[in-house]
Amino acid sequence: MRYIRPLSIEDAVGELAKAVGPAAILAGGSDLLVRMKGGFVEPELIVDIKRIGGFSDITETADGFRIGAAVPCAVLGEHAALKKAWPGVVEAAKLIGSKQVQGRCTITGNLCNASPAADSVPALVAAGAKAVVAGPSGKRTIAVETVPTGPGRTSLAKGEIIEAILLDKRPAHAGDAYLRFIPRTEMDIAVVSAGINLTLDDKGIIKTARVALGAAAPTVLLVEEAAEALIGRTLDDGTLERLAKICSGACRPIDDKRGTIEFRRKVAGVLAQRVAATAYKRAGGK
Amino acid sequence: MNFDPRFSGRKFASVGTRPVRPDGVDKVTGRARYGADFNMAGQLVGRVLRSPHAHAIIKKIDTSKAEKLSGVKAVITAKDLPDLTDGDAGMYDVLDNCMARTKALYDGHAVAAVAAVDARTARQALKLIEVDYEVLPHVTDVDEAMQHHAPLINEATFTEGLEEKPVKPSNVTKRSQFGHGDVHQGFGHADHIIERSFKTEQTHQGYIEPHACVASVNLDGTAELWVCTQGHFVYRQHCAQLLGLEASKLRVTSSEIGGGFGGKTHVWAEPVALALSRKAGRPVKLVMTRDEVFRASGPTSATSIDVKIGARKDGTITAAEATLRYTSGPYAGTWAEIGAMTAFACYKLDNVKTVGYEVLVNRPKTAAYRAPSAPMAAFAVESAIDELAKEIGIDPVEFRIKNAAQEGTRSSYGPVYGPIGIGPTLEAAKNHPHMKAPLKANQGRGMACGFWFNFGGQTCVDLNIGMDGSVSLAVGTVDVGGSRASLSLVAAEELGIDYSQLKAIVADTSSLGYNDMTDGSRGTFSSSMATISAARNAIKILRDRAAQMWDVPVDDVIWEKGHAIAKGEKYGNLSPLSLKEIAAQSGKTGGPIAGHSELVADGAGVSFATHICDIEVDPQTGATRVIRYTVVQDAGKAVHPTYVEGQYQGGAAQGIGWALNEEYIYGKDGRLQNPGFLDYRIPVCSDLPMIDTQILEIPNPNHPYGVRGVGETSIVPPLAAIANAVSNAAGVRMTHIPMSPPRILAAIEAERKG
């Protein structure tokens, strides 16, 4: 086993591309080290990306925000402008683990770990976030929802690294929110979750909407039908009821140690309603 | 030695105060040494290979590849732990549990172990051990295990305690029965009868420190063991017996212990570490991972309980009956029996009958967990009591008060009670402001009572007085939560000196006589009794030395407030001699001054508690929140009230976790799905409110200071108290513990649909 700490993205990509055995990218390590401890993975090569230039920065650009792949979630929560623009993404990121885990974990790691229950992913998907991918054959920018392809699997090719996550600049009357259901108050993995991003017109009518559900299917679900049910309306009781019904219906959950199918279905709808209300309020709706 | 343990009703100077504990500074600076914090020169790393199957015949184990790996110093299997148990069935089970002999009986059962130069080599070696299993059908559920067609865990099990000896083997090792009167007749007099079935899932003590030890066996047959345990003397006996060592040549030192709650009363890894050390010829350190702790230490029973209680319109209970089925893992236990004894212990009943069944399943061997077996029985009984009160239309507290056991009541498990605290805790709960506090929407209040026997047992204490007048107290009951502070207070009280003059330690097995485990809430009860006796013995010597120094008859010397005083007018001009002054002269008056005590502490007073709690239920998700929690419990005498409160709060918190979210979840394959703290959900800080406590002191007549055990009773009422609160909040009776959100939501939905 080798541990390296490249200083440039080129070196990192190069080392990963030429690695013979299994290689792992180390960001915050809060998934990777747990899996190594359990003997589920035994990488030959560990590439620590935290000292690559720019990887630990959040930058505000003309188009929005660029969040370096090694930025720990605690830092997201300390970034006032990001929190103001994307409160739902930040609240989702801040739900991951404990204070201790927050000091390390990244949203990129959360995305690439490809757990159906990842907290920041539904929020990122609802936000329409993009991932900048660097690899042996150059760079590409892709929608975050295309990264996870199944539990523990991603669309990234050998040698590819996500450099940063991009979030758009916010127009007026925009708001997003995220909620998850956990049995405890902290330190739990989502049983089911929902992230919603809305923009409104001046009168409070929903102009655009994205609704994403977590832990409801093998990968995060972007529920177009739910978005359609919101667009062109305010959040009246009928709309909320329809939203819940569509979200519950869209779930394809499983029975497991964290919850049952019925429970996830039912609660997905309840959460969607509550999240929509928060996002709507944040967008300035009344 | 004629030690009089009877309660004397004295006034206290030290007992009842709240000084800082003697081991405190070490613990806040990181210096205290726990099980895994000790190392020996040349030590190897031990690791255990565990069965991935719930039930399988071990056909063959090939360790040859592992043995050849560079850095591996020993590989052992059951062959290296030959059966020396000499027909002792209980010890044979312990041996088989330490290392599976012919069958793996649960997911996580040890099948082989290695000792290697480092952890990485040890891990690799485990992978090189080839085990040929023949997988057998398994059963993990208590009710399924009792079915006729269930896979048999042990073909030689024929239920004991039946009127007719069974002809067919089963998974039920024993039936037990308690009670008196005629329940059939009793139910005949009842105006209202509640009959319900309950289930509770298996939980783990969840101590934060995994099992850890360092073992070193020498060529001359002597050995040392450093280990986190609740009872190093018992570990010594068991390890010596299993390894064929002489007990006195095995020196066991108990480290600081990072929680046990009953789970560190059994040997699991220690005999394995000793066997590895013996084979490798070097010390071996063996530390369980968290995953191993969950899979392969000793959780509590899963249960299924039926309860039937009948009462007259006026609220008098006429009959009570319960059938209790408890899992004991793959080996025989007496858990249902204890449950059957405790079930109705709070009440004064003319007609009562409880029946217990001990059930084998493919789960780890059940171990004690704080008032073992009582919380589940209390959950079932106290839920039914609440429902019955509701049906009769009487306040649940009044209903309990009306039927509470008293001094002179014949308990449901046999003995007649002395002075007891159930009535007073109920009265205190009734008058507690918590009972009258307003509730908001979706909130419910619940209350419940609990009982625990408390143990005494074999105890030995040494008290040595230094020439500078400082006192060292060596006890043999492991300090699991501040008992060194309490025992120092007791010694200070008895000697009449200041707490700061004393230092208490837990002595190793070669430095002190035998002591039973710290279990059954006996630590402070028994060791304080022995400490009082040792101090009184020391005082005898102190008086004698003072008499020598004064040249007066010893009978004229009394001991008061830390001084020898010559009694009588003729000694008017002799000023009292302090302990310090007498100690300073000890070299000239007969040598070191010490007091010893060896005794069997009898008469541990039973203890009772009443808990009140408020729970909020989210009717849309089944999520719960504990809004307020109050514990009222009898301590006999609270020696160090802060640590008594700590015991009350800790037990309540564990009970809350059990009631709401903690459970062993087995897959269809019989494998444990949640062997980690992320999915085995013990309460975190933000889950709980402050836990209010009220200490009642109803002296135990069989202890000089009136002390009763306090450590366990606090976990007995919470399951029921919370179930009653949730049922009141959600408007539907909850009968399955834990009341996780999916279970609550399903119950609410079922109720809605009718």
Next chain:
Amino acid sequence: MAGIAVSTTINGDGVEYLCQPDETLLDVLRDRLGLTGAKEGCGTGDCGACSVIVDGRLVCSCLVLGAEAEGRKVETIEGMAHGEQLHPLQQKFLEHAALQCGICTPGFLIAAKDLLEKNPSPTEEEIRFGLAGNLCRCTGYDKIVRAVQDAATMMKGA
């Protein structure tokens, strides 16, 4: 396998060690440097008993590789008291009996120190959520929360 040479600062002192790539910072502290104050309750980030502060961030040392400490500043429980003078949190934990078995105590003290440094006047709720990554099975947290509240008051007064 060749060891990785790491040069770091622990409790203000320069420290150098060799470690394997899969060794955690917790392994290094406990097994190589003899700093056994940080405990391993789980090894998977769930209990917080191994809490340390790295470059001002509270982390689980079981989820940090030893190699990652290169050039960082690590604070452990062993560096919390100054000579004879206990940290106010240590003192208050003793006074309030905020420990029973004490295995969780080093982790709680480090986490509470980090909490009070970032938020000197936390509410009860902030304390409870701030310490939710530290498990205690003995106390029910009541006395821990009170000790932190009391220490916060004392530290503001100082």
